[in-house]
Amino acid sequence: MSSERYLEGLVLKVGPLGETDRLISLLSDEEGLTRLAVPGARRPRSKMAAALPLTFLKLQVVGRTGLNRVRQLKVLKSFGKLGLKLETLSAAQALTDLSMMLVAHNDPVPGLLSTLLMHLERLEALSRISPFEQESTLASSVQSCLHLLALGGYGIPIQSCCKTGKPLDPPLGDWAWRCSFLPEEGFVIGALPGAAVQLNPSELALLQILPRPNLPFRKNGELLGPKKVWLRLLSVIQYWIKAHLNRNIKALSMLQTSVIEEDEKN
Template sequence: MNRTYKVTGIILKATPLGESDRLLTILTQELGLIRVAAPGARKSRSRLGGRIGLFVVNQFLIAKGRSLDKITQADIVNSHSGLSKNLGKLAAGQYLAELVLSQALSEQPQAELFLLLEEHLSRLEQLPNLPTPENAIAIVACLTHGIFHLLALAGIAPQVQLCCITQHPLIPNFADPNWVAGFSIDSGGIVNLAGLAATSGNRTSSRVAEGTGRYLTDTVPVRIDARLAADRLAILQQLAEPDLRNVWGAHHSEAWIAVERLLRRYAEYHFARSIRSASLIDTYLAASG
């Protein structure tokens, strides 16, 4: 029986284990999420010390154990060292890692999830480290794009092209400064608010008559969690694209921040857990002005 195995993985979490070891949570292409021990990793002269930092990608040789497998060798593929040079980039990386931990599976291949996380971490790493408001928004835009892609891979991305109620296309109207669309977290995406009949606070006991776009009042309430101006909806409708780096500056900073926070609420609702790293992003933005 083979007592060792090889995997390529990215370290998502590390915690102390015993007197000198570390317990690592690693997303691997071959086996999905694994938890293994890094023996002696907390010792000053450990040969694993510089190879088991957060977001480091290694080719691991792992020995099977009775209760916990152990790393015997680690060869660095990509260190993502640039993320640690900027608080915003590091916080955004941790945010994405939390989402991955919420959806990754164990004991089955997770190559697509692995590659998606690698791609968005690399995009964050390539951003400048300048302490400017413009760079802070670029980090938020990159993070927001990654959030949406991870939600899409999990099969729970919000519906942003069609109204959740009518299933008709909803196009942002930039010509009307008062135009807004709705967003319903539990209904799964955007809602056309035109013709909304009966509301109570931020709830409506309405439905849309087939083919008319008008709301009726004889069914289960639809909760409207946010109202989206045209620029917010435009961002949401672009997030499925593979690359948005050329259009990050086309939207105001407030719009990117609003969309990130909306997707944050959406992800927390659907994964049923809070995103602790999100508070670091808020702190970073406040400090960046």
């Protein structure tokens, strides 16, 4: 590896290093997840102070072995405005936490960075809408997690029964039909006692279209699915991450709690 190289990446995590430096975890297409030292980043008015979470940077990096250092940086995009709303901040934090679980050090996942940036831009756009669209933020979080999990090799099987292999073809309009979610395996046709989550035909159909690039909207511009359905789909995501990555993402729980509390107020 050359002693000097250039990287473009998103800062996922920041911590203190020594008295005035920062330690950042950077997601890039070239190197996956990389830990870098940013000298003097905690000094007042330092040129390196822009090395902050949710900032897309171009970096000049030096070092051959051990902890490499950032010599220069340029801000390409800051997602700091996501912090204006608790929901968008929680959603963004959940996506960065999930990305760190999915990407190993110096082992890039093709397409993950561009997908993460796309979803952060969508969340940022939602944070500027007045009145704030809580349902869309919740739905965007579900879809983005689904996309990242698939890219990272932990996609949720939503097209076939995990027990029989039969297609999961939801019979829309048959409200007695159910499928059951088993976090270790996937979906099973039928209502199983003790299942983590049960979905009706319209809920499963909604989940099955989320791998598409865009969220599903009606012709009148309204988001498909009520808030309670998106909360149920978020639970599917949470159960799957816990079962397969052996971690809970606290930011997803914060998002869930925020949405529920706001709903109770109204």
